[in-house]
Amino acid sequence: MKKILLTFDYEIYFDGANHFNKLIEHTSRLLDVAFSRKAKLVFFIDILYLVKLEESGQTDAFENVKKQVLQMGEQGHEIQLHYHPHWINAKHDRETDSWTFDRTEYSFSGMIEKYGTQAAISQFNTANSKFIEYFGISSSAFRAGGLSIQNNQDTLIGLLLDNRYIYDSSVMPGLRMKGKYIENDHSGSPGKSGWLIDKKSGFFSETGSGPQVLREIPVMTVKAHTINPLKRVLASLEYRLNGIFSKAPPIRKESGKPIDLEVKESSYPLTITFDKSNLRDIILLKHYSIAYLERNDIMCMLSHPKSFLEPSFFLFDKYLKWVNKQPGLSFAGFNDLN
Numbered sequence: 001m002k003k004i005l006l007t008f009d010y011e012i013y014f015d016g017a018n019h020f021n022k023l024i025e026h027t028s029r030l031l032d033v034a035f036s037r038k039a040k041l042v043f044f045i046d047i048l049y050l051v052k053l054e055e056s057g058q059t060d061a062f063e064n065v066k067k068q069v070l071q072m073g074e075q076g077h078e079i080q081l082h083y084h085p086h087w088i089n090a091k092h093d094r095e096t097d098s099w100t101f102d103r104t105e106y107s108f109s110g111m112i113e114k115y116g117t118q119a120a121i122s123q124f125n126t127a128n129s130k131f132i133e134y135f136g137i138s139s140s141a142f143r144a145g146g147l148s149i150q151n152n153q154d155t156l157i158g159l160l161l162d163n164r165y166i167y168d169s170s171v172m173p174g175l176r177m178k179g180k181y182i183e184n185d186h187s188g189s190p191g192k193s194g195w196l197i198d199k200k201s202g203f204f205s206e207t208g209s210g211p212q213v214l215r216e217i218p219v220m221t222v223k224a225h226t227i228n229p230l231k232r233v234l235a236s237l238e239y240r241l242n243g244i245f246s247k248a249p250p251i252r253k254e255s256g257k258p259i260d261l262e263v264k265e266s267s268y269p270l271t272i273t274f275d276k277s278n279l280r281d282i283i284l285l286k287h288y289s290i291a292y293l294e295r296n297d298i299m300c301m302l303s304h305p306k307s308f309l310e311p312s313f314f315l316f317d318k319y320l321k322w323v324n325k326q327p328g329l330s331f332a333g334f335n336d337l338n
Ligand SMILES: [Zn+2]
Pocket: 009, 011, 046, 082, 084, 144, 145, 146
């Protein structure tokens, strides 16, 4: 059985707007779609956003967001920890209902550079205990904000192991990104659907062994040229027909910044998400899935409820329906991997 992990980073945008209502609404629609197709999803919860909602006295928002996360678990989905340290010192302005934060505190290593290793470790531990306090369970899989794990890898891996994490899912093979506050190079990572890592080998190589290791489940990337051109055309036609007979909503732009960080250079293989669904995502999704699963036994898709547009819900539903019809494919969470 080949496993499909559909992971969603549950968070608001990095632009400071306090869009928790949109997050709740989009996620609620996603949960409805997943329920009707009996699909299991994984949500990486931006835990420090909840901590900040609570601390800043936004009780209703905090309670509603927390309630939704608990509901995910009740409906059989998996919740795991997503860590964006820029929230630690974020301040909320009531009048404009917006957040201000220091963008240099974006990553774990950014925190180390600014406040030192011990402070960064202690902040992480606090975030991890908040996850347990709010949701009553421990997280077994970790995803770093912005997939920013390049620097201070040994410290971060040590911290995850100390907190009994089993999986990391912060690597996107082939990713190279350079911006004002972020610099990632995941291009040297193994092109596999999982590998073992330890403090010494780091996130991007596979030499880990023994009991003190993490299993890496990378975010799926696929090279576009691996898809047969005829299949692309057929998929495109199929989508159009679906649109005619099922009243697919039109694609339209919504507010919200598509790129959260000021990335100046970026090059990576195509990553399939439902974010801001565009035609490329739509027509190729199923074929990417097949191409990927032909070579790997696990597919891990990354997406964001915040970025779903009207057609995204429609397409996601179609995709789940398609997976259900494929013999040998099944939805899974990290805790279902062995
Ligand atoms: Zn994030």
